[in-house]
Amino acid sequence: MRIEGAIVRNSNEFEFADLELDSPRSDEILVRIMAAGICHTDVAILEGDIPWPRPALLGHEGAGIVAAVGADIEDIRPGDRVVLSFASCGTCEQCSAGAVSYCMDFATLNFSGRRRDGSHSCHLDGQPVGASFFSQSSFASYALARRSNVVKVSSDLPLAMLAPLGCGIQTGAGAVLNRLRPAPGTSIAVFGLGAVGLSAILAAALIGCYPIVAIDLHDQRLDLARELGATHVLRGDCAALLDELRSISGNGFAYAVEATGLPGVMASAATCLRKTGEVVLLGVPASREIPFPSSIMRGATIHTCVEGDSNPHEMIPRLIDLHHSGDFPFEKMIKTFDFTNINAAVEAMKDGSVIKPVLLIGEEAA
Ligand SMILES: [Zn+2]
Ligand SMILES: [Zn+2]
CATH class of the missing domain: 3.40.50.720 (NAD(P)-binding Rossmann-like Domain)
Known part of the structure; x- marks a missing residue:
């Protein structure tokens, strides 16, 4: 399918491009992205401080609405509101012990620019894009995620507010x-x-x-x-x-x-x-x-x-509950930007004027 994404090519700025995203495989979840936070790791890659294959499709604090699910996905349905986080394999020694942020396959699942099997999920003019960032690459209108990094949220809080729970917070x-x-x-x-x-x-x-x-x-x-x-x-x-x-x-x-x-x-x-x-x-x-x-x-x-040693499936709902009880007012860190202003959002984060820029990518139906 055709999607719009903010990619990094040769410069240290995001530019918009029409990309081709695969249909979800049996173990994948297609999410229509509503909002995505910008985290320092995105900026470090943008500026070349962390090597990453270009063209790069970044973004790892996505939130949105499930658009389609693969055949093996049983407990997530189209229409579910979700926050995306980091992916884990679910079966290695660390995951079995509950330490999913120390998954033995963490680098492959989150930092390889490809799917776990080495294939590319996203292309630009027929050329592979360094995507699958944190198994999401959410600086785009749609993202392909895995069950391990999709957290269903029942809260009615705006997705633009919930997006940064996936990493920095x-x-x-x-x-x-x-x-x-x-x-x-x-x-x-x-x-x-x-x-x-x-x-x-x-x-x-x-x-x-x-x-x-x-x-x-x-x-x-x-x-x-x-x-x-x-x-x-x-x-x-x-x-x-x-x-x-x-x-x-x-x-x-x-x-x-x-x-x-x-x-x-x-x-x-x-x-x-x-x-x-x-x-x-x-x-x-x-x-x-x-x-x-x-x-x-x-x-x-x-x-x-x-x-933060977090299992996102426990930590994100816990932080939302704490927010509801008034004990965790994290929204005070957030400033929203229209997706088209992604470069201004990065500048605002770098100069210290904005703590957590969140991009508004799609519009949630009322
Ligand atoms: Zn694992
Ligand atoms: Zn991050």
Whole structure:
């Protein structure tokens, strides 16, 4: 079928093209995309920081309405409202243990540009497109997904609001709720206030951590962090940052979340810990080496964590429930853009003025 997609060819900008998308195979689900969030991984590929076959069809925070299902799909029907997330195989050792974000086949299913069997699902003028991104490639009018990454949502919340739950928000919230699991009243510092860091703030506030310290370079983001539950905010470029952190925490922080991927910030996040403190590293470092201070040799734990250790089939409904009860106001991070303005949306994310741009791709029938 013919679809419209925002693709990346030779430049570092999205351009629109008519593409040919396969019909769903027996294990696939065709989704008419209504909205898609932009995540840092999309931008990293756009800018060439992560290698990816071009022309590239990206987008991995899609949400939409099921248009058709393959013969093997039993519990998803055309017309279902769905949020798309990452795919997993469902049968390997990790998936069997419930750790689907550590699926042994994660790279093939989410990061190969092809289907799991190596075939291409999408073509441009007869040439293969690097698609099947997170088994979706949702910067397009339609996407082909798999059962493992299609989460049916019963909520009547707008799909444009639910789309970013599929990656960035569950990553930040899950790092706190699933991995660190702080007790109420324990201290936490969050470095880097994009969608991932701010979702970690929301989760820390939900638990009742204290103090919750937010660190970033953008004043607007610090203001939003306060609104979302940070009890203290600090500018990351203040000269005496570690002293300031120490004056807030006393003996250091029980927990820290690092969401910038910058080696110096990673070191600061580890340095601010108290004895036996725990830091989780979520930012993807550009350099291969991460410097850690010797102060971590006091019983500290360094965690890394993929997609917040989330099983999207549990985590996404859980976050929607929390939102309904008023405890997880993640929509404050979102700004919507018309699909045609995708490049402006990327710029707004890069300059810090917008935390989570969500593209409006289709219109839901009232
Ligand atoms: Zn697996
Ligand atoms: Zn992502």
